[in-house]
Amino acid sequence: MSSTPLDEFTDLKLFITGPTWLRPEVRQAGCLPEFGHRDSENVKRLGPAMAHLKTLAGAGPEHEVILFNGSGSTAMEAAVRSLVADGETVLHVVVGAFGDLWRNISLANGKKAELLSFAPGEAMDLDRLDAEVARLRPAVVAVTHNETSTGVINDHLAACRLIRGRGALPLVDGVSVFGGAPVDLAGSGCAFYASATQKSLGLPAGFGIAVVSAEALEKAGKVAVRGYSSDILRQIERARKNQTLTTPSATLANQMAVQLDYIVNQEGVAARFARHERLRDQARAFVAGLSGFDFFAPEGHRSPTVTAVLAPEGWTMAKLKEVKEAMRARGYLFDPGYGKLNQDLEAAGRRVCFRIGHMGDMQEQMLGTYLAELGEVLSRI
Numbered sequence: 001m002s003s004t005p006l007d008e009f010t011d012l013k014l015f016i017t018g019p020t021w022l023r024p025e026v027r028q029a030g031c032l033p034e035f036g037h038r039d040s041e042n043v044k045r046l047g048p049a050m051a052h053l054k055t056l057a058g059a060g061p062e063h064e065v066i067l068f069n070g071s072g073s074t075a076m077e078a079a080v081r082s083l084v085a086d087g088e089t090v091l092h093v094v095v096g097a098f099g100d101l102w103r104n105i106s107l108a109n110g111k112k113a114e115l116l117s118f119a120p121g122e123a124m125d126l127d128r129l130d131a132e133v134a135r136l137r138p139a140v141v142a143v144t145h146n147e148t149s150t151g152v153i154n155d156h157l158a159a160c161r162l163i164r165g166r167g168a169l170p171l172v173d174g175v176s177v178f179g180g181a182p183v184d185l186a187g188s189g190c191a192f193y194a195s196a197t198q199k200s201l202g203l204p205a206g207f208g209i210a211v212v213s214a215e216a217l218e219k220a221g222k223v224a225v226r227g228y229s230s231d232i233l234r235q236i237e238r239a240r241k242n243q244t245l246t247t248p249s250a251t252l253a254n255q256m257a258v259q260l261d262y263i264v265n266q267e268g269v270a271a272r273f274a275r276h277e278r279l280r281d282q283a284r285a286f287v288a289g290l291s292g293f294d295f296f297a298p299e300g301h302r303s304p305t306v307t308a309v310l311a312p313e314g315w316t317m318a319k320l321k322e323v324k325e326a327m328r329a330r331g332y333l334f335d336p337g338y339g340k341l342n343q344d345l346e347a348a349g350r351r352v353c354f355r356i357g358h359m360g361d362m363q364e365q366m367l368g369t370y371l372a373e374l375g376e377v378l379s380r381i
């Protein structure tokens with residue numbers, strides 16, 4: 001018998017920071033029938049799904065949802081292309097690799113992008129943010145809700161209030177936390193909240209998600225060159241019909257319809273957020289019980305979806321790769337840390353870190369089993 005590529009694929013349990021483990025029902029929903037994306041069948045799927053996304057966002061009547069074909073960065077690029085006009089400044093508040101990513105997206109689009117940066121592992125400091133917004137008077141300010149590279153969660157609502165109070169438009173990257181923690185956008189002044197399907201929503205990658213405000217749509221009308229699929233005004237016309245601008249993955253749309261119904265009507269939004277807090281506490285207790293390991297993120301800013309762990313003095317990236325392979329042999333995909341961050345830490349003679357992803361549909365029992373195995377590997381390596 002000839003072998004097929006399927007013989008080579010291993011069904012590892014993912015404990016990385018996205019993509020995440022999928023519930024069996026979500027995998028099965030990937031086999032549901034194709035449909036026409038301009039047909040009434042589309043509305044049956046994406047109508048409820050888009051309404052559920054608004055619920056998860058705690059969105060107000062001023063907010064609408066757009067689904068972009070692509071991923072989180074697609075939504076982030078649309079935000080700066082649609083909302084930063086020629087000659088305007090966008091201030092990027094950077095607490096890690098994904099803040100840098102958004103700034104690089106702005107620079108790649110020729111935007112005047114200023115930088116307020118914090119050391120890796122630190123959270124955004126609101127006083128410094130206020131002083132910088134007052135000094136630079138940017139039209140737009142972009143912040144990261146949950147910095148996946150360092151496991152830091154920022155107070156996005158306080159940042160939005162502050163930015164709005166200074167007359168600028170707040171943009172928020174919530175790619176790795178949306179669906180795992182309250183976002184509470186109603187009345188926040190948030191103009192654009194960006195996310196994606198493959199993290200805390202427990203779905204495969206394929207859609208960038210944006211929750212946009214009426215104010216953002218009005219501002220986009222004053223930005224001359226917005227591109228095509230990055231144009232939120234073009235996108236919103238389709239979104240208002242519960243459609244995507246270009247042909248979506250019907251597979252993902254089917255899975256999304258099934259999964260968002262589960263999140264909102266079966267698990268329940270509050271219960272989902274509470275489960276993520278318990279997962280964070282479980283990861284925290286594990287790290288606290290290890291000798292020589294520490295948290296990378298400061299107390300009060302530890303993410304409910306990802307925990308970054310400082311390895312003991314003398315540990316190297318190579319050693320974390322060994323942990324990864326040892327965990328692979330046990331059927332798990334371990335996250336040996338964000339590559340560029342660890343390279344910088346190692347080059348500076350500082351301690352490297354690894355991450356424990358605990359987002360999406362992970363249950364406490366699954367995390368418990370994984371942490372027990374990881375504890376054994378860490379003690380033997």
Ligand SMILES: Cc1ncc(COP(=O)(O)O)c(C=O)c1O
Pocket residue numbers: 018071072073074098101144146147148149173174175176196
């Ligand atoms: C916080 C954050 N922002 C942005 C991105 C980029 O998202 P995507 O890979 O979906 O384009 C990621 C991906 O890991 C992320 O964690």
